[in-house]
Amino acid sequence: MENNLHLSVSPHIRSKITTQRIMLDVIIALLPALIAGTVIFGIRALLITAVCIFTCVAGEFVFNVITKKQQTVKDLSAVVTGLLLALNVPANIPVWQCVIGSLFAIIVVKCVFGGIGCNIVNPAITARVFMIIAFGAMAKAAFPVNVDGVSGATPLADLQQGVKTEILDLFLGRIGGSIGETSKLALLLGGIYLLARKVITWQIPVTFIGTVFVMSFLLDGLSLLNALYWILSGGLFIGAFFMATDYVTSPSTAWGKVIFGVGAGLLTAIIRFYGNYPEGVSFAILFMNILNPYIENATQRKLFGGEVK
Amino acid sequence: MAFFLKGVHVPHRKNTAGFKGVKLPAPKQVAIPTSMHIGAPAKVVVSVGDEVKIGTLIAEQSGVVSSNVYSSVSGKVVKIEDMLLSSGKSAPAIMIESDGEMAIDENVKPPVINSAEDLLEAIRLSGVVGLGGAGFPTYVKFGANKPVKIQELIINGAECEPYITSDSVTMVEKSNEIGYALSVLTSFFEIDRVIIGIEKNKPDAIKAMKKLENDKIKVRVLPSVYPQGGEKVLVYHLTGKKIPLGKLPIDVGCVVCNSTTVATIGTYLLTGMPLVEKCITVDGDAVKTPQNVIAPIGCALQEVFDFCGGFTKPVAKVIYGGPMMGISVPDTSVPVLKMTNAILAFSEKLNKEADPTACIKCGSCLNHCPFGINPVAIAASLKNNDLEGLKKAGAQLCMECGCCAFVCPAKRPIVQNNKLAKQKLQQANAKGGK
Numbered sequence: 001m002e003n004n005l006h007l008s009v010s011p012h013i014r015s016k017i018t019t020q021r022i023m024l025d026v027i028i029a030l031l032p033a034l035i036a037g038t039v040i041f042g043i044r045a046l047l048i049t050a051v052c053i054f055t056c057v058a059g060e061f062v063f064n065v066i067t068k069k070q071q072t073v074k075d076l077s078a079v080v081t082g083l084l085l086a087l088n089v090p091a092n093i094p095v096w097q098c099v100i101g102s103l104f105a106i107i108v109v110k111c112v113f114g115g116i117g118c119n120i121v122n123p124a125i126t127a128r129v130f131m132i133i134a135f136g137a138m139a140k141a142a143f144p145v146n147v148d149g150v151s152g153a154t155p156l157a158d159l160q161q162g163v164k165t166e167i168l169d170l171f172l173g174r175i176g177g178s179i180g181e182t183s184k185l186a187l188l189l190g191g192i193y194l195l196a197r198k199v200i201t202w203q204i205p206v207t208f209i210g211t212v213f214v215m216s217f218l219l220d221g222l223s224l225l226n227a228l229y230w231i232l233s234g235g236l237f238i239g240a241f242f243m244a245t246d247y248v249t250s251p252s253t254a255w256g257k258v259i260f261g262v263g264a265g266l267l268t269a270i271i272r273f274y275g276n277y278p279e280g281v282s283f284a285i286l287f288m289n290i291l292n293p294y295i296e297n298a299t300q301r302k303l304f305g306g307e308v309k
Numbered sequence: 310m311a312f313f314l315k316g317v318h319v320p321h322r323k324n325t326a327g328f329k330g331v332k333l334p335a336p337k338q339v340a341i342p343t344s345m346h347i348g349a350p351a352k353v354v355v356s357v358g359d360e361v362k363i364g365t366l367i368a369e370q371s372g373v374v375s376s377n378v379y380s381s382v383s384g385k386v387v388k389i390e391d392m393l394l395s396s397g398k399s400a401p402a403i404m405i406e407s408d409g410e411m412a413i414d415e416n417v418k419p420p421v422i423n424s425a426e427d428l429l430e431a432i433r434l435s436g437v438v439g440l441g442g443a444g445f446p447t448y449v450k451f452g453a454n455k456p457v458k459i460q461e462l463i464i465n466g467a468e469c470e471p472y473i474t475s476d477s478v479t480m481v482e483k484s485n486e487i488g489y490a491l492s493v494l495t496s497f498f499e500i501d502r503v504i505i506g507i508e509k510n511k512p513d514a515i516k517a518m519k520k521l522e523n524d525k526i527k528v529r530v531l532p533s534v535y536p537q538g539g540e541k542v543l544v545y546h547l548t549g550k551k552i553p554l555g556k557l558p559i560d561v562g563c564v565v566c567n568s569t570t571v572a573t574i575g576t577y578l579l580t581g582m583p584l585v586e587k588c589i590t591v592d593g594d595a596v597k598t599p600q601n602v603i604a605p606i607g608c609a610l611q612e613v614f615d616f617c618g619g620f621t622k623p624v625a626k627v628i629y630g631g632p633m634m635g636i637s638v639p640d641t642s643v644p645v646l647k648m649t650n651a652i653l654a655f656s657e658k659l660n661k662e663a664d665p666t667a668c669i670k671c672g673s674c675l676n677h678c679p680f681g682i683n684p685v686a687i688a689a690s691l692k693n694n695d696l697e698g699l700k701k702a703g704a705q706l707c708m709e710c711g712c713c714a715f716v717c718p719a720k721r722p723i724v725q726n727n728k729l730a731k732q733k734l735q736q737a738n739a740k741g742g743k
């Protein structure tokens with residue numbers, strides 16, 4: 001007879017999916033953007049990425065040690081934060097700014113609020129906003145290494161001045177900007193990978209980009225070509241696929257995601273057309289992050305047969 | 310019916326599909342608990358030293374919601390003592406030493422059915438309870454004292470749990486019994502139509518049941534999505550009717566019976582043999598020869614495993630039922646029960662569970678819940694002792710199907726949390742709310 005068997009509450013089998021695997025998928029999905037960024041902006045892009053990832057992982061590790069919390073670095077979420085932040089800054093940024101930005105993301109935005117799953121805003125996007133305000137990080141954006149870069153402004157800033165880059169350059173990323181945000185092709189590949197792996201769903205990226213497209217069409221001369229310029233410019237793709245879809249800071253139901261995506265799209269368009277900053281995506285996502293608990297509350301799934309008769 | 314409810318794709322692992330049930334030889338001893346159903350334990354009507362045969366009444370139903378218990382072997386009652394059951398409660402169990410003859414009691418003869426009341430009494434005497442796992446006395450479902458009017462009699466042949474094939478094997482091997490039971494049920498009870506629901510991964514069972522189709526009886530093939538066999542899920546998918554919280558299927562005009570339950574009623578109507586043996590799936594990675602076994606109720610699990618060649622690896626966990634909702638047991642001396650449809654033995658490889666990590670609010674749990682329950686909100690409300698929050702999140706609706714915990718990437722103990730939440734709500738209700 002078999003004795004002392006293990007007792008536990010059902011279910012006795014679990015799916016193979018783990019937090020670590022999800023984070024690994026996000027990292028894999030960001031690799032095309034990192035490769036594109038390195039090709040476009042040179043080897044310094046890799047250095048910046050390494051610094052950001054190292055600082056984030058080390059920051060979380062040390063924080064957990066000091067506060068005597070369970071060590072969480074092996075879930076790879078700190079790597080994702082570091083990688084996303086790196087892809088959101090220009091390649092010519094000073095290394096010390098990267099270190100401070102990374103520490104801000106991981107310590108102030110994530111760890112202090114209780115670590116993974118407890119942050120109320122997305123660490124990478126918040127750190128990017130912090131760096132824009134503190135260092136003017138986006139103002140002197142890097143330019144592709146193989147192009148004579150004279151102008152200091154990104155295509156989005158140019159666009160506000162009425163100057164237009166070739167649409168193919170916008171799509172492939174042969175333009176100035178942050179390391180990972182310029183190549184829409186690479187971001188689209190990563191986004192499709194995440195959709196195929198069911199890490200994210202279509203609602204946020206499609207409604208976010210779709211809303212910006214429609215708003216730009218309406219606000220910029222009813223021109224489809226202009227609207228296309230607007231969605232291919234700036235950080236919209238990286239934001240819509242990788243930052244706005246962050247589980248913790250976005251709604252979990254399908255309708256919640258639609259509201260979140262449309263809201264972020266509207267805010268992005270409004271900031272782009274009427275604001276002082278050329279970059280609306282970061283502010284829009286940050287703002288929607290803060291609204292998230294309310295959206296979540298308002299879009300709960302209906303309970304089956306739960307209505308009182 | 311508008312949409313299918315949500316659920317998960319669990320691995321099928323139906324290794325024993327198509328295996329006929331092999332009869333277990335007479336066990337040396339059986340231990341038959343008097344509580345193998347929802348409701349009051351049956352009252353013991355034999356004493357130590359009594360001779361019994363297969364089909365001899367050994368414990369009588371006490372109260373309306375209860376069920377008769379019959380001996381599954383011929384031999385002598387050697388001991389009557391309390392046994393700790395997997396529900397955590399304790400009830401008397403009757404130990405019978407088998408004489409190896411497997412002689413049948415003289416009183417076992419087909420019942421005479423002339424009216425609906427006769428049929429109801431026959432179902433009561435058959436000792437049949439919900440064999441899908443719940444163990445609710447079947448005659449109570451049909452009205453207890455007075456037969457109920459039924460719009461849809463639903464035969465649950467979904468068998469959505471991994472591993473288990475005993476229901477589909479029964480549908481194939483006992484299709485005559487099922488057919489006979491359905492013809493008697495439909496001629497004496499007021500039943501508008503009978504729907505047999507089967508998941509599409511069981512072609513043999515579908516074929517066998519299709520032969521029973523007539524103008525009243527219809528087979529419906531369902532997608533293989535867990536928990537297709539959940540009562541509320543099945544009723545909704547087959548009829549479009551939603552069973553409100555706290556109500557029974559009969560409140561929307563339905564009665565749901567497991568396919569094996571109906572087969573057992575058929576056996577009783579044809580032969581007078583009450584529920585004394587069960588076709589059970591024996592599987593799991595530690596079992597040498599997984600197969601379907603017809604075992605006497607009360608037989609120790611160890612004997613059934615031994616009959617299947619014993620274990621090839623050290624056993625870490627043994628489960629009554631399927632891996633999604635089954636109950637793990639402390640040792641293999643526990644008996645086969647009326648509602649046991651499978652026993653699984655897992656080695657450490659399948660038993661090993663990853664440590665839970667922090668919730669990442671991915672929403673997988675709530676997006677896979679068939680009933681739209683929000684386990685994330687339940688966990689938060691539990692922490693804050695917020696009863697209103699628990700209700701709003703739908704804790705009281707949870708059927709513990711385990712879809713949420715199955716998909717959770719952080720491997721959190723969600724079902725455990727939900728159970729705790731339900732208990733808190735029940736306690737609060739018992740105290741008169743607030």
